[in-house]
Amino acid sequence: MRKELSMNLLYLPTYLSFRLHTIVRLYGQDGSHICFQNGRSGLTDLSLYENGVEKYLLAISENDSPCLLTVNDSFSYSCVLTGAGRFVIGPVRLDVTAVFRHLLTVKASEKDFSGEPSVPVCSYTDFLDGTLLPANLLADPGDSFLTENDILKRNSPDLSDEAEALYTSIVFNRNENEKPHNPYDQEVREQRSIETGDIELFKSSIAEEIISQTGVLDSKDKLRNYKDLAIVVITLASRSAIRGGLPPEISFSMSDGYINEIERCLTAAPIYPLIRKAELTYLMQVREIKEKRTQKNERHNPCIDQCKNYVFSHLHSTLFVKDIADALNINADYLSSLFKKSEGIGLAEYILREKLKLVKNMLAYSDYSYSDIANYLGFASQSHLGRLFKKNEGMTLREYRLRYGRNGFK
Secondary structure, eight states: OOOOOOGGGGHHHHHHHHHHTSEEEEEOTTSOEEEEEEOSTTOOOHHHIIIIIHHHHHTOOGGGOSEEEEETTTEEEEEEEETTEEEEEEEEEESSOOOOSEEEOOOOOTTTOSSOTTSOEEOHHHHHHHHHHHHHHTOOTTOOOOOHHHHHHHHSOSOOHHHHHHHHHHHHTOOSSOOOOOOHHHHHHHHHHHHHTOHHHHHHHHHSOOOSOOOOSOTTOHHHHHHHHHHHHHHHHHHHHHHTTOOHHHHHHHHHHHHHHHHHOSSSTTHHHHHHHHHHHHHHHHHHHHHHHHHHTOOOOHHHHHHHHHHHHTTTSOOOHHHHHHHHTSOHHHHHHHHHHHHSSOHHHHHHHHHHHHHHHHHHHOOOOHHHHHHHTTOSOHHHHHHHHHHHHSSOHHHHHHHHOSSOOO
16 A cells, blocks of 8 residues: 655654764655755765766665665665655765675766765664665555665675675674784685685684784775785685686686776775675685585586686677587587586576676676677677577666666666
């Protein structure tokens, strides 16, 4: 049952704005602007909001609500859809290091957003509580109350359920006061956990108490220092994963993606979570490989790695099983049978899956047109790609870019 907007409801944005010391906006079901409350004197976010934030948050669907959005690696907003309207809370600076699935980079006025103190620092717990208030207060009768875990599950980066829980524990319980070097033997155990796909070893190595001082590569540029350290860790993790059985081309491609993401960071805050996300992703990939081999009780065939490497090196081409088999000097039927037995899916299906992964990446991180993406990845046409994408991902190319694009691309 939808609720009608009442005068009493207008108190809620007022309460939240003063409770969180930030701006709260209320929109109607049709996207019309109903209410604006600012609980922090001198705070303005128009240079952010009008250059992409509003458009992004107004496109959030009920399935993604409540939505937590990180803007320019610095500011956070939340968006809550209720029967009475759409609440937008923010900007705030969170007091913990957090990275969410929804990320956006927009142009902002240096005058308004050069680290000025008027943008409030808000505790992560208070921010979630403020987001939960309209979500639960205005929920339909009979609906279950949302919890912090519900919000986190909807907004965490894309990881497996098991890795997501571990990632959450690591990131949000991180001691923000010190980030010192680990002892060498601890680093060895950390890399060993990735190589073996051992989650428990990874958890214990991360949880070890550290008493040394923070390492510094260049004290004149703290952000560059954090980025360089992150690149080192991700590079080591990629090599550990290769030793654990992850094909080199896959590992290197993942490394390139994470390093590019690190380089886009405008502040040091998101870097630590990205490091852990990368390590966990590598670990889970290795673990999956080892579990498949154990379940089938068979020795690993290096031909499978060679096949995957060929696929990743030629994703921009139109790939046929026979071409791959010829390149590996192996019979095509034998390669197909071997791949299906080892990986559980056909080689053609695997090729399409990996191409679509890259399509999603390009939709989210680039401004390439749909036809350019189709041509670049060897699809017959834009419409051919569109049909396959809709069938496998459940949404059109445009819908995916509007939902997950990080730079406002259309």
